[in-house]
Amino acid sequence: MKQSAYPYYPGCTLKASAKEYDISARLVCAQMGIKLEELDDWVCCGAASAHGIDRLLSIALPARELVTAQKFKAPLVTACALCFSRFKFAAYELRNEAMRNLIKYIIGEGEIQQNSDGVIHLIQLLDNNKDDIRVKKLLNGLRVACYYGCLLVRPKEVTNFDDEEEPQIMDKLIKLVEAETVDWKFKTECCGGSHMLTRPDIVIKLSHRLLYQAKQAGADCLAVACPVCHYNLDSNQKKIEANYKDNIGLPVFYFTQLVGLAMELSPKQLLLNKHFVNPMPLLQRKGLI
Amino acid sequence: MPGVDVITPKPITELRSWVETLSGQKVARCYQCGKCTAGCPVAYVMDPTPRQVMRALQLGLEDELLRSSTMWICFYCMTCAARCPREIDITKVMEALRLVSAQRKATPAQKDFKLFHNLFISNLNRFGRIYELGLGLTYNLLGKHPLSKAELIPGMLARGKLSFIPHRVKNTDRIRDIFNRIKAFEKQGKP
Ligand code: SF4
Ligand code: SF4
Numbered sequence: 174m175k176q177s178a179y180p181y182y183p184g185c186t187l188k189a190s191a192k193e194y195d196i197s198a199r200l201v202c203a204q205m206g207i208k209l210e211e212l213d214d215w216v217c218c219g220a221a222s223a224h225g226i227d228r229l230l231s232i233a234l235p236a237r238e239l240v241t242a243q244k245f246k247a248p249l250v251t252a253c254a255l256c257f258s259r260f261k262f263a264a265y266e267l268r269n270e271a272m273r274n275l276i277k278y279i280i281g282e283g284e285i286q287q288n289s290d291g292v293i294h295l296i297q298l299l300d301n302n303k304d305d306i307r308v309k310k311l312l313n314g315l316r317v318a319c320y321y322g323c324l325l326v327r328p329k330e331v332t333n334f335d336d337e338e339e340p341q342i343m344d345k346l347i348k349l350v351e352a353e354t355v356d357w358k359f360k361t362e363c364c365g366g367s368h369m370l371t372r373p374d375i376v377i378k379l380s381h382r383l384l385y386q387a388k389q390a391g392a393d394c395l396a397v398a399c400p401v402c403h404y405n406l407d408s409n410q411k412k413i414e415a416n417y418k419d420n421i422g423l424p425v426f427y428f429t430q431l432v433g434l435a436m437e438l439s440p441k442q443l444l445l446n447k448h449f450v451n452p453m454p455l456l457q458r459k460g461l462i
Numbered sequence: 463m464p465g466v467d468v469i470t471p472k473p474i475t476e477l478r479s480w481v482e483t484l485s486g487q488k489v490a491r492c493y494q495c496g497k498c499t500a501g502c503p504v505a506y507v508m509d510p511t512p513r514q515v516m517r518a519l520q521l522g523l524e525d526e527l528l529r530s531s532t533m534w535i536c537f538y539c540m541t542c543a544a545r546c547p548r549e550i551d552i553t554k555v556m557e558a559l560r561l562v563s564a565q566r567k568a569t570p571a572q573k574d575f576k577l578f579h580n581l582f583i584s585n586l587n588r589f590g591r592i593y594e595l596g597l598g599l600t601y602n603l604l605g606k607h608p609l610s611k612a613e614l615i616p617g618m619l620a621r622g623k624l625s626f627i628p629h630r631v632k633n634t635d636r637i638r639d640i641f642n643r644i645k646a647f648e649k650q651g652k653p
Contacts, residue, residue: 185592190623214632216590221537222582225560228484229644230583237640279643281636327540328551337544363503366537370601371578372507375535379503408614447621 175305179298180242180249181209184256184400185217191253191400193444197429198252198295200443204436205305207298209250212241218259221367232272233279235263239291240283252295254399255367258324258332260292265331294325294334296398296428300342303349309437311351314459317431318355318392319343320383322402323363337361343428347396350435357390359383364405380405381413384421393455394424396431403427408449424452434461475522477562484558491548492516498542498552508532512542512552515559528566533559534575577605587641590631595624 187195202209215238224231239260242249251257267273273285299306326337335342338361344354364383365376384406387395397403407425414421425448433443440462445452456462478489498512505511510518510532518527533556542552568576578601585597598615601607618624631637 185629186594188591188629189594189625190618192623216631216637217586217592219586220582220592222579223586224538225533225557226564226579226583227644227648228557228561229648230641233640233644234586237636275647279640279647281639281643323539323541327544328553329544363537363539363541366539368535368537370598371574372535375504375507408617412613447623449617449621 176206176208177247178208178210178245179247180245181211182215182218182238182242182249182251182256182260183211184251184253185220186400186404187252191403191427193447194252194400194403194427194429197427197433197438197443200438201299201429201433201436204307204433204438205299205302207302207305210245212238212249215241218256220255220259224259224262229275229279231259232263232266233276235260236267236276236285237280237282239264239267240280240285242291243283243286248291248293250293250295250298252398253401254294254322254324255401257292257294261332264288264292290333294398296325296342296346297334299346299429299432303346306346306349306432306436308350308435310435310461312347312431312435312459312461313351315352315431315455315461316355316391316393317347317352317426318357318387318390318395319347319360319428320364320387320395320397320402320406321360322397322399323361323366325398326361343396343398346428347431350432352431355387355390355392357386357392359386364402366405367401369405369409376405376409377413377416380409381417381419384410384413384423385417385419388421388423392423393459394426394452396426396428398428410450422450424448424450424455426452475524477524477527478519478522480562481519481555481558484561485551485554487550487552487555489516489519489555491550492520493548495547497545497547501541501545502536503539503541504535504537508535512536512556515555516550516552519555527559528563529569529571531569531571531575532556533563534572536560574605577601587637588634589628590634590637591629593628595626596628 183195199209219231219234277285321340325334326340329337347354365379368375430443496513499505502512536556538553540553585592
């Protein structure tokens, strides 16, 4: 099998509340002959806060990591949709020479290359190398609602990811492992984002709408590619059910966990036990474990 | 013209020109169709709504805008920008308003948002990475929020999803240097 290495930026949440995303991503990539090389001593990208408080900071933080990643001859891989968005915005701003010079002075190290395609999301990495995904166990009968959220797809001229209203890239991966994907209209609607501390009422309302719509569309679980979405839909689900007196019970997987199951990685390896909504009964019912 | 009231346009206000500079968007292009508000998932808690923000900027209603929490409720989902028929990036307008607002004293409606984002940035400055548990607890403590807001913490701890110790980068000086150089550069010219 071919071997390749990509610089990898996990981001803060993948080291804490979204550990299972980081672990499953590394395992799946390893199976594909891809090594994710974590950037040395990486710093937070500024997330949802920096760009509204200090614009230069929101460009400088990702730019510093872009410089570190340049020594690899491969694009930087991000897994969190929020990090992905911040890196893409920074790369977009850095197309401007004056901005590049200013940021170079601010971060005080290295030349900044001008390459806005130098950042990709983990889904794109898997999609680009899908021939290396060896499916050992088909996930037949699982009905998945692929949820993309806002930040991967919008704005297209910056993220260059997929269609803004009807993306397909995750659906294709899920179909590759022979699970079914449901057709639903809320793929790119917002889950409430990073308002879980400041305005939990908004998160509860918007996430309920997503879970409800996924269920209406016939899904028995969701697949996501972002730790913020996962937190809102999974950790909050009990609270949402109580609030709306609605029985939802939809497990929320990271897409890497579903691909991993199809590679015959065990639920334990993929840390399926970290979720608030226990996915094991569903997987048992479908005869997948 | 005698006998006719001539409506003289207001001079472009300071806020509007700041917003136009920071966002790169022309406020006058908006023709008030309301498509931005129609697609905005949080317009139902915004006052003013995205369309009204554009109108307020056109009319120079600075105080109304800067008192509101609209630019802090907006979570940059970018739906409005993707759909505006006049190709105005309203998300950038919201971001510009937030940048201006961040420089001013918080109004009651903005208090919690500013607290959260400022804590986030100081957390980042101090450790280089975000310490989720610490951030959550300080936010609730300083914001005098009831502990009910922290109800998920036990479940997160049980699943090993939060740590009691902050993750820190090795070289925190480098981050402090970045913050200091930005501060030095921004001394002049901030709204
Ligand atoms: S969608 Fe565009 S033109 Fe229509 S009201 Fe909003 S900003 Fe104005
Ligand atoms: S970017 Fe902000 S204003 Fe625009 S639709 Fe999203 S939340 Fe509403």
